[in-house]
Amino acid sequence: MFMHLEVFYYVFILLAHMRSCYCWSVNNFLMTGPKAYLIYSSSVAAGAQSGIEECKYQFAWDRWNCPERALQLSTHSSLRSANRETAFVHAISSAGVMYTLTRNCSLGDFDNCGCDDSRNGQRGGHGWLWGGCSDNVGFGEAISKQFVDALETGQDARAAMNLHNNEAGRKAVKGTMQRTCKCHGVSGSCTTQTCWLQLPEFREVGNYLKEKYHRALKVDLLRGAGNSAASRGAIAETFSSISRKELVHLEDSPDYCLENRTLGLPGTEGRECLKKGKNLNKWEKRSCKRLCGECGLAVEERKAEMVSSCNCKFHWCCAVKCEQCRKTVTKYFCVKKGGQRGRNESAGSRRKNLRLRKKH
């Protein structure tokens, strides 16, 4: 529920912001006023949410697990961080918005998907008849850009970083799209062939961005930052030299092992982790070590009896007839170790962890 509120808060800020901003008139090929934004707002909200859900999935077994607070992308918070995780959140949110808008376009939710014809200066009709409309993705990208990027009003390095990461998120959607072709020539031969780009599952975008997250570039721009024109020029120059597909961050990440109220970090205590299982990948198998061991916490094994459905008969939709089965599952949680010893260890492991991070 909390997350829903966050999403609406986010959209509210967006809308409030749109009203006050006059810079739109330059690029308003699709909309004529705030009312037009309302058409997209539900899609934008859904998109942002799907982005955060994906973020949670991707970081389920990481120390930082994409808490709700991460969603606060607003410009108002002066405590905004500019670390690797922020970069990912920005990217996945803008990707989510773009993805949802594109998808909803295909549902027929919007009137002018893809048919902007800004090149010919014509709208709808003739362009569609002559050469068809451009891809829905282009539409999704444009609207996502206008919505999400509008949150950044500043011109400092942080704003530049966020804009860059938003762009990286949108590029990730484009980059993971699959090209599909259909042959329909004489007797179905390939003399005539039509190809199109198809949206992947959003999970693909998440996986792609997670990889980018691991390879995120650090840019050192915070020191000696001023708002002078010279430094602004330097920022622009720095960011333009980085590929728009890469995630960028300015700060190092804080220690996510410990609870930090000022930064709003919950710490890893009490988190669940995975230890044994036949089909876990490397990252998941090491999750207990990462979340508990390296943070100076002990792993506690808890056995729980779970009731789950089994022997189900499914239809392709809606009807599921199941029996109730009970089974005992073993879960692992991070718990505090008793005494001073644990803390020392934790400090040691943190240092080790820092070294590891530098290797990236």
Added chain:
Amino acid sequence: MRRRCAPHVLPAPASGCSGIKLSATRSCDSWFFFFFPPPFEVESQEQSGGGGGGPTARVVSAGGCSLFSSTLSRSFVARRDFSLQPFPFAMAGAIIENMSTKKLVIVGVILLLFQAFAFMVGGLIAPSPTTAVHYLATKCVDTVKQRQETKWFMPWGPNQCDKIRTFDEAMAKKIEANNIVFAVHIPLPNKEMSSWFQFMLVILQFDIAFRMHNQIKDGALVTIDVSLAYRDDTISKWTEMAHSFEQRKLSCNFTTTKTSENEGRHYECDLLPFMEVGSVAHKYYLLNIRLPINERKNINVGIGEIKDIRLVSIHQNGGFTKVWFAMKTFLTPSILIIMIWYWRRITLMSRPPVLLEKVILALGISMTFINIPVEWFSIGFNWTWMLLFGDIRQGIFYSMLLSFWIIFCGEHLMGTRLFAAWSLERGQVKMCESGLPTITELVTELGSHLTNNLQDQTERNRLSVYWKQVGPIVFGSFCLFIFDMCERGVQLKNPFYSIWASEVGTELAMAFIIVAGICACLYFLFLCFMVFQVFRNISGKRTSLPAMSKARRLHYEGLIFRFKFLMLVTLTCAAMTVIFFIISQVNGGHWHWGEHTVQVNSAFFTGIYGMWNLYVFAIMFLYAPSHKRYGDEQSSGQCITGDAGANSGEDNQLTTTITHVDGPTEIYKMIGKEAQE
């Protein structure tokens, strides 16, 4: 203007060898004969020797002929068959031979300009040929208990259906799968379809989520209850166009490991052909799809958890259609005019047209058939068979083109055979001996149909000679025609039909395609073999060229040139087609070139279409009989009487002319080289 004197056969008294004898008048070797293009001499031949009974061959024994006449009797007989008419196979004196280099170059440049223009029209004016539009089916709920047949579900706009976003919602509301209708409106809001789109085909894709306990069973079939409706304005009622129960085989695979962690991820499913309509006569189309479940009959059970239905509709772009029509409208009269011109020239000759000439005409007719822009009617009328008709027209043209290549090769193969006869006739024993193996080979190679020809002289020059080569073409295209009828023919009745949907259909379709493929391979083997034979003959005979009289040599050089020229042009065209095809396939569809966007696919279509039109045009123009034959009858008479004195006078004069215009000979050499490479 360069003229060529071709060798010709004259009646001569029999001597030495009994039976068939080959002869040519010496007088024809003289420069004088440069004035007389071969076809005329054919005519004179017919008049003087053949009488009413058509041309007959006169074979005079050469010096050493009697030495091996017995062994050669069979080959002589075969040869006789070739030499019945002086130039039975090759159309002697085509424009291409009589044209000066300069003019040939001018014609080539003009054709190249048109070619470039055709590419530019496609690349710069036309949009991309087709557009793919994505649709995501809206999940409507059929709330009415008793299903009304006439009820249509609109995904958006006024009167839209009760929608659900996800199936979790349906689960919560206890909606059953049988009450869910997937609705797709084509096109998307604020747009309308147009008859300029020519055709529309729709592809179906399921988004199926992986569940540990609800996986797709092997060979799962999905049964689709689909209906299609149309209307022409936004307020009127929907009219049903088609309704069908279709089965499609799901071929999905799950790329990641099948673990509970990966639940919810989607399968990767192959595209399913869904619908194809041959004309887009209406403005709005509505598809309502149901996936009914019947556990008793095992319908739609074990197909996994369907999350979404995605459709991709493909139609031709209106702009491309317009450019295409314009091109067709422009090309039709140009091919038609050259065709009429060509046939008029053929009929003006007193001899009946030879096979090759007929085949060229047939090629022109099939090109015109493809060109005639009957598609204009599809704008006004709802002719759904236009797609099928287009396929048939293309098929006819392709098979005609393939047949033309075979026959062209074949006729030149025989044409060069004549050559052996000519070297014999000159009384050179050495030549005769060197020609011997070739002749024997010739007979064995050509096999039985040649001996058959012997029995009936009129059979020569007929299509039936080529049954072995043309057979595969006809059979292959017939197979493809049947396949096309099974697919697109049935689609006239039921737009949702797909031959690939059923097991039997798939096997049948594969059988047709494989047979057609085998035919194509067979054809190309024959063609390659024939081309190889022609080249071998050419290179074999080239050695004997210097020993010949200049006039005859030039004639044979003309034959070789004609063949090599067509080989070169054909190979260039074929290579261009293949190269541009690959480029258009590999490339994303368009290039950015400065401010212009070049539509590579459109350029491919217009360019290649223009190219084959120009190819046919050039063949009809260049291979038409030269007009120089007309009105030269008197001088030909001189040829026959063989006024040696008059000849010698003009000899010098002509020699100088020849040295001036030696260009074409050089071209022959050049082209010969290239063709050999």
